[in-house]
Amino acid sequence: xxxxxxxELVAELVEKIKKAQSVVFVDYQGIKVNEETSLRKQxxxxxxxxxxxxxxxxxxxxxxxxxxxxxxxxxxGTTAFAFGYNDPVAPAKAVFDLAKTxxxxxxxxxxxxxxxxxxxxxxxKEVEELAKLPSREQLLSMLLNSMLGPIRKLxxxxxxxxxxxxxxxx
Numbered sequence: 631x632x633x634x635x636x637x638e639l640v641a642e643l644v645e646k647i648k649k650a651q652s653v654v655f656v657d658y659q660g661i662k663v664n665e666e667t668s669l670r671k672q673x674x675x676x677x678x679x680x681x682x683x684x685x686x687x688x689x690x691x692x693x694x695x696x697x698x699x700x701x702x703x704x705x706x707g708t709t710a711f712a713f714g715y716n717d718p719v720a721p722a723k724a725v726f727d728l729a730k731t732x733x734x735x736x737x738x739x740x741x742x743x744x745x746x747x748x749x750x751x752x753x754x755k756e757v758e759e760l761a762k763l764p765s766r767e768q769l770l771s772m773l774l775n776s777m778l779g780p781i782r783k784l785x786x787x788x789x790x791x792x793x794x795x796x797x798x799x800x
Contacts, residue, residue, distance in 0.1 A: 636687060639683065639684075639687055640687050640690050640691050640694065643683060643687060643688060643691035644691045644694045644695050646679070646713050647691055647692065647695040647697070647713075647746075648695055649713075649715055650713040650714055650715055650746075651714050651715065651716075651717070651718035651747070651748060652713075652714040652718035652719075652721060652722065652745060652746065652747045652748070652760075653711055653712065653713050653714070653721075653745060653746040653747075654711070654712040654714075654721045654722050654725050654742060654744075654745045654757055655701070655704050655705070655709055655710075655711060655742070655743040655744045655745060655746075656709065656710045656711070656712060656725050656729075656740065656741070656742055656743060657707060657708055657709065657710075657739075657740065657741045657742075657743050658682065658708055658709070658710040658740060659707070659708040659739055659740070660732075660739025660740060661728075661732075661739060661740045665728065665740075666680075669724060669725070669728055672724050673712060673720070673721060673724055676716070676717060676720035676721075676723075676724065677714070677715050677716030677717060677720060678712060678713060678714045678715060678716075678717070678720045678721040678724065679712070679713045679715070680710060680711070680712045680713075680721070680724075681710065681711055681713075682708075682709075682710045682711070683709075683711060685705040685706070685709055688701075688705060688709070688711065689701065689702070689705055692746075697746065697749075699746070699750060699751035700751075701744070701746075701751065704743045704744040709743065712724065712725050717765070717766045718747060718748070718760070719760055719761070719763050719765060719766065720765070722745065722757050722758075722760040722761040723761045723765070725742060725757075725761070726742065726757070726758055726761030726762075727761075728740055729741060729742055741754075742754050742757050742758065744757065745757040745760075747760070
């Protein structure tokens with residue numbers, strides 16, 4: 631690759647790293663093309679992006695982005711990167727689901743290698759825990775439901791009191 635092309639790729643990766651709320655590192659070896667295409671589509675739908683880049687260029691991009699953690703042990707072998715722009719959980723969920731499917735099929739392919747979340751390096755276990763969290767929409771729904779619960783109970787109590795008063799007035 632020409633030096634100028636590499637510089638442009640690094641600049642693009644730096645921009646993606648700075649913009650992302652989370653990055654999941656994946657060993658993509660053994661994944662089928664249709665599975666990767668499906669994963670990319672799922673990522674786009676959730677405001678995330680999945681791409682493959684050279685480890686050396688990604689290390690340079692991390693350094694230029696101001697990331698101080700060392701990712702040398704993660705950036706070995708085949709590595710793909712899932713960037714979460716809108717929802718930090720989305721890439722972890724998508725990658726985790728595919729990795730779980732592969733593990734159920736007893737295939738030793740497509741494994742999570744680690745991640746980067748809001749300025750710090752995270753382990754495989756932490757990425758998996760993040761993937762198990764409810765989505766942003768589910769969390770907002772749960773919050774709204776908990777906020778409406780007391781109001782709903784008040785409305786039922788008010789109707790019950792009104793019904794009781796009507797019954798005693800007759």
